[in-house]
Amino acid sequence: MKPAQGPSFRWGYAIFVLLLLSILGFMAVGVISLFAGIDVESLSGNVALIPIEGVITGSEDSEFIFESVTASPDTIELIEKADKNPSIKAIILEINSPGGSAVASEEIANAVKKTNKTTVAWIREIGTSGAYWIASASDHIVANRVSVTGSIGVIASYLEFPGLLERYNITYQRLVAGKYKDIGSPYKEMTQEERELFQQSLDEIRDYFVGEVAKNRNMGKKEVDKMANGLFYLGSQAKELGLVDEIGGKDEVIGYIEKKEGIKAEIVEYKKEKSLFEVLSRIISRQSFFVGKGIGNSLFEKRDASTLSITT
Amino acid sequence: MKRLNLPKEKTFIGPALIWKRIAAFFIDMAVINLVILFPFRSLFRDIMPKDYNFSEAYKILSSSADYTGFLTSVSLVMSILVLLYFWMLERKMGQTIGKMLMRIYVVSSNKDLKAWQLLARNLVFLPVFPFILLWIVDPLFMFFAKTNQRLSEILSRTRVVEVYSLSND
Numbered sequence: 348m349k350p351a352q353g354p355s356f357r358w359g360y361a362i363f364v365l366l367l368l369s370i371l372g373f374m375a376v377g378v379i380s381l382f383a384g385i386d387v388e389s390l391s392g393n394v395a396l397i398p399i400e401g402v403i404t405g406s407e408d409s410e411f412i413f414e415s416v417t418a419s420p421d422t423i424e425l426i427e428k429a430d431k432n433p434s435i436k437a438i439i440l441e442i443n444s445p446g447g448s449a450v451a452s453e454e455i456a457n458a459v460k461k462t463n464k465t466t467v468a469w470i471r472e473i474g475t476s477g478a479y480w481i482a483s484a485s486d487h488i489v490a491n492r493v494s495v496t497g498s499i500g501v502i503a504s505y506l507e508f509p510g511l512l513e514r515y516n517i518t519y520q521r522l523v524a525g526k527y528k529d530i531g532s533p534y535k536e537m538t539q540e541e542r543e544l545f546q547q548s549l550d551e552i553r554d555y556f557v558g559e560v561a562k563n564r565n566m567g568k569k570e571v572d573k574m575a576n577g578l579f580y581l582g583s584q585a586k587e588l589g590l591v592d593e594i595g596g597k598d599e600v601i602g603y604i605e606k607k608e609g610i611k612a613e614i615v616e617y618k619k620e621k622s623l624f625e626v627l628s629r630i631i632s633r634q635s636f637f638v639g640k641g642i643g644n645s646l647f648e649k650r651d652a653s654t655l656s657i658t659t
Numbered sequence: 660m661k662r663l664n665l666p667k668e669k670t671f672i673g674p675a676l677i678w679k680r681i682a683a684f685f686i687d688m689a690v691i692n693l694v695i696l697f698p699f700r701s702l703f704r705d706i707m708p709k710d711y712n713f714s715e716a717y718k719i720l721s722s723s724a725d726y727t728g729f730l731t732s733v734s735l736v737m738s739i740l741v742l743l744y745f746w747m748l749e750r751k752m753g754q755t756i757g758k759m760l761m762r763i764y765v766v767s768s769n770k771d772l773k774a775w776q777l778l779a780r781n782l783v784f785l786p787v788f789p790f791i792l793l794w795i796v797d798p799l800f801m802f803f804a805k806t807n808q809r810l811s812e813i814l815s816r817t818r819v820v821e822v823y824s825l826s827n828d
Contacts, residue, residue, distance in 0.1 A: 357752050357759060360751055361748060361752075361759070364744065364747045364748055365690070365694045365695065365756075368694075368695045368740050368743055368744055369695050369697060371740060371743075372695050372697065372698040372699065372737075372740055373698040375736045375740070376701075376702055379702070379732065379733060
């Protein structure tokens with residue numbers, strides 16, 4: 348049977364359906380973009396730019412949700428993704444970090460070394476300590492004349508409270524099974540023996556750090572050892588010392604890649620995008636954690652600067 | 660002699676001509692692409708590889724489980740919108756925009772058009788197994804069936820028809 352409705356009704360209805368479905372389309376795109384959590388890096392580029400920003404950590408579970416940190420699992424994932432992508436010919440590590448966890452730094456440095464692509468570290472404001480460890484693993488390091496770099500060394504610090512406890516007549520009851528179990532406890536003074544043990548561990552980490560930098564930079568270990576006193580160097584000084592290869596910025600980084608790979612570089616940023624769902628679930632999980640733990644306890648934890656940590 | 664008051668035009672309904680069906684399909688696809696799928700363009704522009712041949716682009720896309728999963732879900736959403744376009748228009752008027760312009764329409768092989776019949780005849784748009792198998796078989800069927808029906812039209816007991824007229828003048 349032929350459609351009974353008149354032409355004006357049919358065209359009106361057709362336009363209504365088109366409008367309705369295009370609105371649904373817009374909504375679907377919005378929802379997909381928010382919740383998919385897909386990395387929207389374009390595949391049109393041939394040079395991946397991976398940021399190493401803020402403190403380098405072993406996980407992204409930092410105190411502040413929007414704080415800039417480099418979590419080693421995420422960064423390694425990005426490096427591996429760029430490495431697997433056949434259209435990517437080189438990887439730029441855009442470094443702006445003071446360092447952080449020694450383990451996380453080494454993990455990222457190892458991932459950089461494993462890639463088959465040309466890797467260039469571009470040190471911007473700061474690329475010290477663990478961040479320099481990562482930079483040293485790349486094929487070429489470019490830094491600004493006044494970038495801060497170097498600071499090869501290891502630090503472990505904590506606050507000691509025994510004097511404060513004594514003042515308020517609070518006693519630290521030491522019950523340990525294992526002589527050194529409370530080594531680094533803020534409630535007691537560190538003994539000379541414990542201090543020596545600690546120093547020994549720090550020296551070992553530093554020695555490993557120096558060895559890795561020397562290997563990565565094709566330098567003598569003794570040569571790096573002389574510089575590894577924890578002192579930072581400006582880009583120009585670092586160039587003289589052989590810690591960086593070139594003074595410059597983005598143009599120099601691109602120039603190096605284009606010359607080495609014989610390509611016209613098209614940079615594409617590889618960044619771990621957090622979907623709204625991830626951000627919300629992280630906020631909720633942290634809130635639940637603190638509710639469970641008790642607000643007082645959680646506040647105490649936040650102020651607990653005494654917790655011993657070893658960072659590069 | 661008494662003059663008979665016969666109608667000037669004699670009409671009957673028959674299977675729509677294949678070229679009209681194909682033209683209607685391309686018109687519908689153009690409209691869908693321009694209007695309904697318009698929002699998806701920017702999404703694809705950002706993620707699809709450019710300046711690569713098909714095999715290179717395929718290799719790049721299949722290298723990431725994230726991408727393949729993402730593209731599958733987006734394709735599914737898009738095909739649902741396409742399915743809705745055909746279903747909503749054919750349910751209400753028996754015609755899509757392309758069919759309106761080509762003056763052809765959908766009818767049921769037995770009685771009134773049911774919602775399930777319209778759904779069944781358009782399931783071919785879903786990019787999921789087993790409907791994906793129909794992408795080639797379904798339109799090819801139209802060229803060999805006497806009634807110019809697609810396979811999914813036979814299964815859904817629907818036909819696309821047009822009005823033919825014979826003038827008495």
